Amino acid sequence: MGVGPRALLYRLGCLWHRREVDVWHDAAYRLPLSGLEFTGVDPRRADFAAWWLRESKAIAPAWWRKPRRASYADLARVHTPELLDSLSRPDTLAGIFGVDPTDVPVDEVMRTVRLATGATVEGARETLRTKRPALNLLGGFHHAGPGSAGGNCPVNDIAVAVAAVRADGFAGKVAVLDLDAHPPDGVARCLAFDPDHWIGSISGSDWGALDGVDETLLPAGTGDIGYMDALKPLLARMPKPDLAFVIAGGDVLAGDKLGRLALTLTGVRWRNVTVAAHLEGVPAVWLPGGGYSPSSWKALAGAGIALSTGWMQPIPDDYDPLAARFAGIARGLPTDVLSDTGELTETDLAEALGIRRPQQRLLLGFYSASGMEYALQRFGVLSQLGRLGYGHFRIEFDRAGLGERMRLLGEADGREHLLIETILERRRAAGHPVLYVHWLSLRNPRAKFSDRRPQLPGQDVPGLGLAREAGEMLALMALRLGLAGVVYRPAHFHTAYPGRHHFTFVDPSRQGRFEALVRDLPEGMGIADVTQEIDEGRVLLNGEPYAWEPDEMVFWLREPPEEPGEVAHECERCHFTFLPSTPGAKEPGANPPVLRP
Numbered sequence: 001m002g003v004g005p006r007a008l009l010y011r012l013g014c015l016w017h018r019r020e021v022d023v024w025h026d027a028a029y030r031l032p033l034s035g036l037e038f039t040g041v042d043p044r045r046a047d048f049a050a051w052w053l054r055e056s057k058a059i060a061p062a063w064w065r066k067p068r069r070a071s072y073a074d075l076a077r078v079h080t081p082e083l084l085d086s087l088s089r090p091d092t093l094a095g096i097f098g099v100d101p102t103d104v105p106v107d108e109v110m111r112t113v114r115l116a117t118g119a120t121v122e123g124a125r126e127t128l129r130t131k132r133p134a135l136n137l138l139g140g141f142h143h144a145g146p147g148s149a150g151g152n153c154p155v156n157d158i159a160v161a162v163a164a165v166r167a168d169g170f171a172g173k174v175a176v177l178d179l180d181a182h183p184p185d186g187v188a189r190c191l192a193f194d195p196d197h198w199i200g201s202i203s204g205s206d207w208g209a210l211d212g213v214d215e216t217l218l219p220a221g222t223g224d225i226g227y228m229d230a231l232k233p234l235l236a237r238m239p240k241p242d243l244a245f246v247i248a249g250g251d252v253l254a255g256d257k258l259g260r261l262a263l264t265l266t267g268v269r270w271r272n273v274t275v276a277a278h279l280e281g282v283p284a285v286w287l288p289g290g291g292y293s294p295s296s297w298k299a300l301a302g303a304g305i306a307l308s309t310g311w312m313q314p315i316p317d318d319y320d321p322l323a324a325r326f327a328g329i330a331r332g333l334p335t336d337v338l339s340d341t342g343e344l345t346e347t348d349l350a351e352a353l354g355i356r357r358p359q360q361r362l363l364l365g366f367y368s369a370s371g372m373e374y375a376l377q378r379f380g381v382l383s384q385l386g387r388l389g390y391g392h393f394r395i396e397f398d399r400a401g402l403g404e405r406m407r408l409l410g411e412a413d414g415r416e417h418l419l420i421e422t423i424l425e426r427r428r429a430a431g432h433p434v435l436y437v438h439w440l441s442l443r444n445p446r447a448k449f450s451d452r453r454p455q456l457p458g459q460d461v462p463g464l465g466l467a468r469e470a471g472e473m474l475a476l477m478a479l480r481l482g483l484a485g486v487v488y489r490p491a492h493f494h495t496a497y498p499g500r501h502h503f504t505f506v507d508p509s510r511q512g513r514f515e516a517l518v519r520d521l522p523e524g525m526g527i528a529d530v531t532q533e534i535d536e537g538r539v540l541l542n543g544e545p546y547a548w549e550p551d552e553m554v555f556w557l558r559e560p561p562e563e564p565g566e567v568a569h570e571c572e573r574c575h576f577t578f579l580p581s582t583p584g585a586k587e588p589g590a591n592p593p594v595l596r597p
C-alpha cells in the first residue's frame with residue numbers, strides 16, 4: 001500500500017529527465033456506466049494514468065489542463081444531424097458501449113464524451129501554438145464515421161479536432177498515426193475530403209481494405225520485435241506533418257480482450273519512445289485509443305512518461321494506483337471529522353428526554369454517520385453515485401445479527417433506494433483482531449439485468465461498479481481502527497476470485513485448493529460461469545464432484561502469519577477438471593473472462 005521506495009526512485013528519475021507536455025484529464029473521464037467492466041473496459045484507466053503521472057512527477061503540476069466540452073457546433077462540422085440526434089437516446093449509447101440501456105445516464109455519458117473530444121480539439125490548437133506535445137487521457141475514438149458511431153466511439157474526436165483547426169485557418173499537412181490494434185475505419189471516412197492528410201496504421205485485425213490508409217496488418221501474437229520491424233518502415237513512409245495525431249493504443253498488449261498483437265509493456269513503451277523521438281518538434285496530440293486488459297492504464301501512463309522523459313523505466317509492479325490514491329486521501333482525513341465531535345445535538349437531547357428512540361450513533365465505536373458520508377465524498381464514491389443518477393444521500397447505522405450495519409441510501413426517480421449495505425464486526429481471526437465483513441452489497445437499482453449484464457448468484461439488482469473502491473475503503477477502515485486485517489467469507493467462486501491479489505483463505509490447505517482451481521480453469525471461461533459450473537456439479541476435484549467451500553478469506557494489513565508450505569503442497573495434490581457443458585447454453589463473453597495470474 002502507499003508509495004514504496006521504487007516509486008520514490010522513479011520520482012527522482014522523472015524530475016531529472018522531464019520535458020514539458022500538456023496533459024488533459026478530468027475526473028469526469030470515468031464513464032458513468034456501472035456495467036462497463038463486464039465489457040473489458042476499466043473506466044478508471046484515465047484516472048489511474050493521471051494519478052501515476054502526478055505521483056511519479058513525470059508531469060509537473062503546471063502542465064495539467066482541464067478540458068471544456070466540445071460544442072455541438074464543433075461536432076456538427078464532422079457528424080450528421082442524424083448521428084448527433086441518436087446520441088441523445090440511451091439505446092444508441094448502450095449499443096456503442098456494450099451495456100444495457102437502463103445503465104445509461106445519457107447526459108452524463110455525453111458529458112464524458114464531449115469533455116474528451118473538447119480536449120482533443122484544445123490539444124490540437126495548443127500544440128500548434130506551442131509545439132509542445134499534447135496528451136489527452138481519453139480519446140482516439142477512431143471507429144466513428146460522419147454518420148455512424150463505432151464500438152466505444154460515439155463521435156470522432158480526431159476528425160472534430162482537424163475540422164476545428166481547419167476552421168481556424170490551419171492549412172498544413174495532418175498525419176494520423178493509428179497504433180491501436182484495430183484499423184482506423186472511422187478516421188478514414190471522416191477525413192476522406194480533407195485536403196491534406198495522411199493516415200498510417202498497424203493493426204492486428206483484418207477489417208478489409210481501407211481507402212486512404214497506409215495499413216500494415218500483423219498476425220495474431222506478433223510481439224515486440226515483429227511490431228517494431230513494422231513500425232520503423234511505416235514511420236519512414238510518413239510524410240513530415242505539420243500536425244500529428246498519435247493513437248497510442250493500449251490494446252496491443254498481451255492479454256488484451258480484443259487486441260491480438262501480444263506486445264509487452266516494455267514493447268509498448270519502446271514503441272512510444274520511438275514515435276515520440278521521430279515526431280520531435282512536430283506539433284502532436286497523443287490519444288489512448290483502446291485498451292481492454294488490467295495493464296492498459298500502464299500503457300497510457302507510459303505514453304506520458306515517453307513524452308516527458310523518453311524513459312524506458314517500467315512502472316513498479318507493486319504500485320496499485322487505487323490503493324496509493326485512497327491511502328493518500330485517508331491520510332488527509334482528520335479523526336475528529338470521521339468520528340463523534342462530542343457536541344450535544346438536538347437528537348441527543350430528544351433521546352435523553354425520551355421523546356425519540358435511541359439510535360446507534362457510531363459504527364464500530366468510531367465512525368459517525370456524517371463522518372462516513374464525508375469519507376465517501378472524499379473518496380469520490382458519492383460523486384460517482386451522483387453521475388449514476390442518485391442524490392440526497394443518507395447514512396444509517398443499526399445492529400444486525402452479530403454485526404453492525406451501515407446503509408447508504410440515495411434518491412432517484414422520486415424515491416429513496418438502498419445503494420450500499422454492509423454488516424461489519426470487530427472479531428479475531430487466526431489469533432488477530434480483524435474487521436469481519438459479514439455482508440457487502442453494492443446496488444444500482446436503476447439498472448436492469450440483461451444478456452449484457454448477467455445476474456450473478458446473490459445479486460437482486462446489478463452492482464454499482466465500485467467493488468474495488470469498497471474493498472480499499474474497508475482496508476483503510478481496518479487500518480484506522482488498528483486492526484490486523486479484513487476478513488470475509490466468499491459464498492461463491494465469483495466473489496472470491498476478484499479479491500485474490502489481496503485476500504487468501506485463512507486455512508492454508510483451502511488456499512491450496514483455490515490456487516489449484518484457478519490454475520486449472522479452462523481458457524477464456526467467464527467468472528460467473530465458473531460459479532455456475534461448480535453449482536451444477538460439473539467441476540471435479542481429483543475425479544470427485546467438487547462443492548464450493550465458503551471459508552474465510554483474509555487480507556492481512558500487517559505481516560501475514562508464517563505459512564510453512566502447506567498451500568503449495570495442497571495445490572500440487574489437487575487437480576480440477578471441468579465436464580463439458582450443454583452446447584449453446586451460454587453466450588461467450590457475457591461475463592469477464594478469468595485472467596491468468
Ligand SMILES: [Zn+2]
Nearest residue numbers: 180181182290
Ligand atoms: Zn482497438
